[in-house]
Amino acid sequence: MSDNLISVNNVSVNFDYQENFLSKKQKIHAVQNINIKIKKGSFFGLVGESGSGKTTLGRAILGANKISSGNVIFHDDDKDYDLTNISKLELKEYRKKAQLIFQDPYAALSPRMTVRDIIAEPLEVMKITKNKEETDERVREIASKCRLNLEHLRRFPHAFSGGQRQRISIARALVSSPKFIVADESVAALDVSIQADILNLLKNLRKELNLTYLFISHDLSVVAHVCDVVAVMYLGHIVEIAPSKELFKNPRHTYTKALLSSIPSIDPEKQSKAIELTGEIPSAMNPPSGCVFRTRCPNPGHDCKGGDIEMGLIEVSPGHWVDQCCASSK
Amino acid sequence: MNELLKINNLDVQFDTDEGRITAVENVSLSVKQGEVLGIVGESGSGKSVTAKAIMQLNPGNTIYNEDAEVIIDGENVIKFTSKEDLKKIRGGKVSMIFQEPMASFAPAIKIGDQMVEQLLLHKNIKKEEAKSISLDMLTRVGITDTEKRFNQYAFELSGGMRQRAMIAMALSTMPKLLLADEPTTALDVTIQAQVLKLMKDIIKEYKMGVIFITHDLGVIAQTADQIAVMYLGCVVEKGSVNEILKNPKHPYTKGLIAALPDVNNLDAPLKPIPGNIPSPLDRPTGCVFRTRCPHPTKEGKEGKIDMKLVEVEPGHWVDQCGAKCG
Structure with missing residues (x-):
């Protein structure tokens, strides 16, 4: 039995794109050649700008996107699920074990359902509980774990604030007793004072319910605080992956350095020395050849400027992997 | 006279089906030429409503109090009603940048x-x-x-x-005055850094006054000269950036700063401000922060202390209740 819960092997996700029915079909390379292993009980962080493929990768791991090549394996206690080659029945089982928490708690909850019905819906759809009493029991149990007031179960979502709504979404995701949770920008829409509360809740639930998280965020300071391992994505590739403390103390990839230096400091006297990246993330329709970051790299080496260095991670210290293009240059 | 904008005793209320809601209460602020005033606070604290009141962009059910003053160039623009007058402030002397640029272009x-x-x-x-x-x-x-x-x-x-x-x-x-309402919130950090740098350069070059609204204290620290912290429609603390961020007096300001994840100290636990921002329909009497205050004084907790800013150090104003318990 391995200690990994998820293995992602050489996964690529491409989308077909056609501007109109006369024009040529093009491919969008959303995620390219990703290899990651997520340890049981870990908090795995995925950061990057919008358009870097974080969400696509998260959805691919949940089986919500078609995987173009490679495979994703979910190692359950008694059985492995291969998502590229999964039967309908197995997929149904897998859905109970892997769940998603969305970004916007205002859009994720149906305004016409009571909180109780929202949380109970997965149980009914997946036929986990046998009767109403059992469902109610389970809903109450998970609601109190997520620190929701039980009197609130009869109300509708509009009566709640952002933080409370996010707790409802978390309860809904956890009600089927999953083992793996993808939290896609789950605190991005919240105020800082409430964001800290939700992060603490996620951390506590991990211990209590033996969860493993894939935490997707564009906010590095948040990721740094909750995650054990962080992978930085750029244009569909992972450019650096390391234990979070190592990554923040000793970033090696220029893109990671730029992201870290762009976080505005709360100390007004410490004027930011942001490594300025000119321009924006290129289109995934025709990504640069070789190192994908070279078009925005402030100090590219001679070889990578021409796009002669292929993408590939190399290990610079135990557990710290950097794309070879940036690993060689300082 | 280098004060570009002066807001005195502004109250903003909305008439809704559920009753009259107070969105902003007794706010007084000023912006000098070439100065950036940052307004911070959680959603629902009345930041945007205050800014929109300057251009009278709040919806039709808005009620401003009789003695409110929003003075630009010696004119009380909140009393403007004619189209000609309004044109002067909407896009003329005052311009606004919104959070979501996709929604602001036709x-x-x-x-x-x-x-x-x-x-x-x-x-x-x-x-x-x-x-x-x-x-x-x-x-x-x-x-x-x-x-x-x-x-x-x-x-x-x-x-x-x-x-x-x-x-x-x-x-x-x-414009003489620029209102920037969360201009970088929807952007990635690298793009945010570019846009902030651009804004700073332009503000310096044209010497305009700016009100910069954001919930991100980091962004405020890097751009603003003065800060006003708002909670539930009231300014609870205001002063220079350095003073407020390094020497906060109000428990709410302290809470906001403590809730920020600190990249330099990854082991520090995250400290949320307990509780939720109360609904504007049942605003606490007395000190508006008392329902979430971590260690309130006895009078403060009972709502016996009225909201009033007092100057604790030159240029540093704190609500009197917060000054006592913070």
Whole structure:
């Protein structure tokens, strides 16, 4: 039995794109050649700008996107699920074990359902509980774990604030007793004072319910605080992956350095020395050849400027992997 | 007289089906020429409503109090009612940058045409001249291929580019006061760094006054000169950036700073402010923060202390209840 819960092997996700029915079909390379292993009980962080493929990768791991090549394996206690080659029945089982928490708690909850019905819906759809009493029991149990007031179960979502709504979404995701949770920008829409509360809740639930998280965020300071391992994505590739403390103390990839230096400091006297990246993330329709970051790299080496260095991670210290293009240059 | 904007005792209330809601209460602020005033607070704290009151952009059910003053160039603009007068403040002397640039451009009109249109409204110039000013402004905010961008629609630009175009448009009429409502919240950190740098350069060059609204204390620390912290429609603390961030007095300001994840100390636990911001329908009496205050005084908890700013150090104002318990 391995200690990994998820293995992602050489996964690529491409989308077909056609501007109109006369024009040529093009491919969008959303995620390219990703290899990651997520340890049981870990908090795995995925950061990057919008358009870097974080969400696509998260959805691919949940089986919500078609995987173009490679495979994703979910190692359950008694059985492995291969998502590229999964039967309908197995997929149904897998859905109970892997769940998603969305970004916007205002859009994720149906305004016409009571909180109780929202949380109970997965149980009914997946036929986990046998009767109403059992469902109610389970809903109450998970609601109190997520620190929701039980009197609130009869109300509708509009009566709640952002933080409370996010707790409802978390309860809904956890009600089927999953083992793996993808939290896609789950605190991005919240105020800082409430964001800290939700992060603490996620951390506590991990211990209590033996969860493993894939935490997707564009906010590095948040990721740094909750995650054990962080992978930085750029244009569909992972450019650096390391234990979070190592990554923040000793970033090696220029893109990671730029992201870290762009976080505005709360100390007004410490004027930011942001490594300025000119321009924006290129289109995934025709990504640069070789190192994908070279078009925005402030100090590219001679070889990578021409796009002669292929993408590939190399290990610079135990557990710290950097794309070879940036690993060689300082 | 270098005070560009002076807001005195502003109350804003909304008439809704559920009753009259107080969104802003007794707010007094001022902005000098060339100065950036940052307003921070959680959602629902009345930041945007305060800014919109300056341009009278709040919806029709808004009620302003009789003795409120919003003074720009010696005129109390909150009393403006005629179209001609309103034009002077909306886009003339005052411009606004919104959070979501996609929502602020008309989707079916070319960006260039929108820029020209507003210039023609506010300045007495010809179309060609307006076009050359617009192109100039687009170059100024770091957009390349301006002639091409000028003829594009908002959806054809990326998020960062749209926000630059929005800034170019807001600045082309040369306003004296710029209201920036969460201008970088929807952007990625790397693009945010670019846009903030651009805004700082332009503010310096044109010596305009700016009100910068954000919930991100880091952004405020890097751009503002003065800060006002708002909670539930009230200013609970105000003063210079250095003073407020390094020596906060109000428990709410302290809570906001402590809730920020600190990248330099990853082991520090995250400290949320307990509780939720109360509904504006049942605002606490007395000190508005008392329901969430971590260690309130006895009188403060019972709501016996009225909201009132007191000067604890020169230029540093704190609500009297917060000054006691913080």
